[in-house]
Every structure is written in C-alpha cells, then in structure tokens.
Amino acid sequence: MILVTLAMLACGQVLFKQASTQVSFARPASFLSATLIIALFVYGAATLLWLAVLSRVPLSLAFPFYGLSFLLVPAFAWWLLHEPIRPQTWVGGGVILLGVVIASLGDRPQ
Template identity: 45%
Template sequence: MVNTVAYAVLALTIVLDVAGQVCFKLGLNRSAGSAGPRSFWRRVAGTPLIWAGVAAYAIDLGAWLFVLSRVPLSLAVPLASLSYCGIALAGRLLLGERLSPRRWAGTVLIALGAAIVSTTA
C-alpha cells in the first residue's frame, strides 16, 4: 500500500516539473537573441529564471528518488505524466500559448490514463 506522504511527494514532483519547465521557457524568452551559440549560452547562464528552473529540477530529483523508493515504478511514472497536463495548462494560462483542440484532447487522454492507472491494483 502506498502511503499518503509518497503521494504528496509525487504531487510535488509534478508541480516542480511544471515550475521548472515554465522557468526555462520564461528565461529563454527573456534572454532570446539571434547571436551565435557562445553568446546564447552566456545569456542563458546569466538568466536567473534558468537557474530557478535548474533548482526546481534539482529538488525534483530528490523528491522523485523518494517516490521511487516507496511507489511501484508502474504506478509512479504514469502518474508523473500528469506533468504534461500541468505544462499544457501553464502554457495556456501563464504564457498565453494557444492550444489546439487536438492538443487539449491529448492532454485529457493523458489525465484519463493516469486516473485509470491510479485506480487499478
């Protein structure tokens, strides 16, 4: 039986994944340019939002290892796919991205798949 703490930490990994991706996207949007690769990497390395994304991923790694030590892999990974749903929503709500009906349908299918996996023994 999976305990409540493990599920809570799994939810945290989803939130951290979404936060990291949003930080990366916002950081890259703000540091974008058409210069060469060296200049690009210098700008990226100097962007605080990129470092916030790296920090979110570092914490996510520790949390994910905790989850894997307590939750079956065949349950943890499908539930972690909910981060795709969170990223689609964050893209729409925070970044103003347009999502096609097909992308919404795919997002709903991922959520339904995670729900099915989480309710099966």
C-alpha cells in the same frame, strides 16, 4: 508527493521557456540569467523529490502519473505565459488523464 513533483517539473518547463528568450549560445554569459538558474534549481529539486517518491512507491505505480506532465505543462504555459493551446492538446491531455486514472485503479502491487 507525486503531484508536487509534477507541478515542480511543469513550473521548471515554464521557467526554461522564459529563460530561452534570455540566453544566447553566442553569449555564454547569458546562461547565468536568474531565470535559467531558478529553472535548474526547481528542476533539480523536483528530481530529488522524485527520488523520494520512488523510494516509497513502486515505479509501475508512480510512473503513469508522470504522464500528467503532458497536461500540466500546456496548462501552465496557457495560464502563466498566455500561450494559446489547441483543442487537440486539451483532448490529448484528457486522454492521458484517463489513462493515469485507469493505471492507478485496481490492486496495488505489494
């Protein structure tokens, strides 16, 4: 469930990026764009799923996985939006991934 939540959050960020090209604060009606509404729905559903995760898993164990979003969002932006990603971003994401692995190893809190 944690990984599904993170994937949904990353998708929501990509949708927010797409919506940002369609909305304008000078035109309030533009905030009714389908992309923005879908992004808000996906993000809201991910938040509810995160609550379900937290009801089953200690926060100290679940939260380090949240760091994977710093790897997933750039990866989705590269894959879906064709944004260039600097090598430093990939290296930083790898370091975060290593940190998540280290944080999830060992005895689990009871």
